[in-house]
Amino acid sequence: MGQMAASLAHELRNPLGSMDLYCSLLHKDLVDQPSSRELLEKVQQGIRLLDGIIRNCLQFSRDIRLRPEHIEDIEPFLDDVVESARLGTGCKDVVVSIEVAPGSLYADRSALSQIVNNLVRNAFEAAGEKAGGEVVISAGPTDICYRIIVSDNGPGISEELLPNVFEPFVTAKRQGTGLGLSVVHTLVAAHRGQVSINSALGKGTSVTVEFPDEFLETGTD
Ligand SMILES: Nc1ncnc2c1ncn2[C@@H]1O[C@H](COP(=O)(O)OP(=O)(O)OP(=O)(O)O)[C@@H](O)[C@H]1O
Ligand SMILES: [Mg+2]
Numbered sequence: 001m002g003q004m005a006a007s008l009a010h011e012l013r014n015p016l017g018s019m020d021l022y023c024s025l026l027h028k029d030l031v032d033q034p035s036s037r038e039l040l041e042k043v044q045q046g047i048r049l050l051d052g053i054i055r056n057c058l059q060f061s062r063d064i065r066l067r068p069e070h071i072e073d074i075e076p077f078l079d080d081v082v083e084s085a086r087l088g089t090g091c092k093d094v095v096v097s098i099e100v101a102p103g104s105l106y107a108d109r110s111a112l113s114q115i116v117n118n119l120v121r122n123a124f125e126a127a128g129e130k131a132g133g134e135v136v137i138s139a140g141p142t143d144i145c146y147r148i149i150v151s152d153n154g155p156g157i158s159e160e161l162l163p164n165v166f167e168p169f170v171t172a173k174r175q176g177t178g179l180g181l182s183v184v185h186t187l188v189a190a191h192r193g194q195v196s197i198n199s200a201l202g203k204g205t206s207v208t209v210e211f212p213d214e215f216l217e218t219g220t221d
Contacts, residue, residue, distance in 0.1 A: 002061045009058035013051060020047045041087065048088030049175070052121065055114060056179040060168065064190045066108040074112075074139055075100045081113065082137070085120040091128030094135055101140025106214050111187045118180035119150040119207050125173070126154025126205060145193070145213065151206040157199040165197060184209070 023044040030037045071077070078098050086092065105112070120137065127133030132153075139148045157165060164170045166185040171178030181197075184207075188195045192212050199205040 005061040006058055009054045009061075012054050013058075016047055016051050016054070020044060020051070023047065041090070045088055045090045048084060052088065052117065053177055053179075056118070056177065056183045059114060059183045059187070060179055064111075064187065066111060066190055068106055068108050068191070071105045071107060071109065071112070073100075074105060077113070078116065078137055078139065081116045081120050082135075085117065085124045089121060089124040089128060091124045091133065093131070094124055094127045094133040096135045096137070099136070099138040099140075101138075103141030103146065105139075105141075105146040105211055107146075107191055107211055111190070115184050115187050115209060116148065116150070118184050119148075119209070122180060122207075123150050123152035123154070123205070126156075127152040129154055142210075145210040148209045148211075149206060151204060153204040156201040156203055156205055157197075158201060162197070162199055166195075 023040055027037060027040055030040065075098065078100065082096050082098065120135065123135045127135050134153045136151045161172060166181050168182040169178040185195055188209055194210045195207065197205065197207045
């Protein structure tokens with residue numbers, strides 16, 4: 001079943017990737033037709049949402065094989081993730097700040113993209129619930145690890161839900177699968193890292209991910 005899910009997910013992601021690309025090309029052509037552009041953005045939002053769900057399902061159903069490398073400059077990478085989350089959630093008005101301190105991170109690129117994508121998407125979905133929504137992403141080395149923090153000033157998480165958010169299929173969203181944070185947890189653990197979440201109702205949420213400077217084991221965790 002796991003193998004079938006993995007190959008189905010792979011087959012589904014390819015046409016979605018093409019559709020996303022064609023939408024981007026068409027978006028450029030429609031520069032003087034804002035209402036058509038808006039419809040196209042909705043289509044692309046659906047495509048990104050589906051791709052995120054399939055990607056998390058794929059991760060959930062397969063062994064983890066990491067190919068870690070030293071990543072020198074994560075700022076352009078974070079810019080891409082933010083753009084994709086903005087498009088994927090349709091939250092145009094959320095204000096984002098990115099603070100990156102110099103230093104390199106040792107991680108698998110694809111896993112890192114999935115970790116940060118899930119965190120930033122959650123932050124956008126939370127911050128987008130009200131006017132004045134803000135997301136802050138900070139990244140940089142500490143004495144013993146590389147730390148990434150994603151914070152938002154959204155509604156926060158209730159005390160009942162908070163201890164369970166890293167469990168698969170725990171969701172409070174109408175359109176959520178509840179796989180996002182469980183995949184984040186699994187991928188961070190595969191890097192021998194730590195993930196923690198702080199949240200205050202009505203104030204916001206902050207998720208901290210710490211990657212050790214180097215880890216020896218790669219492969220299934
Ligand atoms: N930044 C956040 N602010 C408020 N609630 C959050 C935040 N991040 C996670 N949560 C809560 O934790 C739950 C689980 O998050 P998770 O990312 O695992 O799943 P999801 O976002 O519901 O669905 P999916 O990520 O699969 O689309 C969410 O439904 C939400 O209730
Ligand atoms: Mg999520």
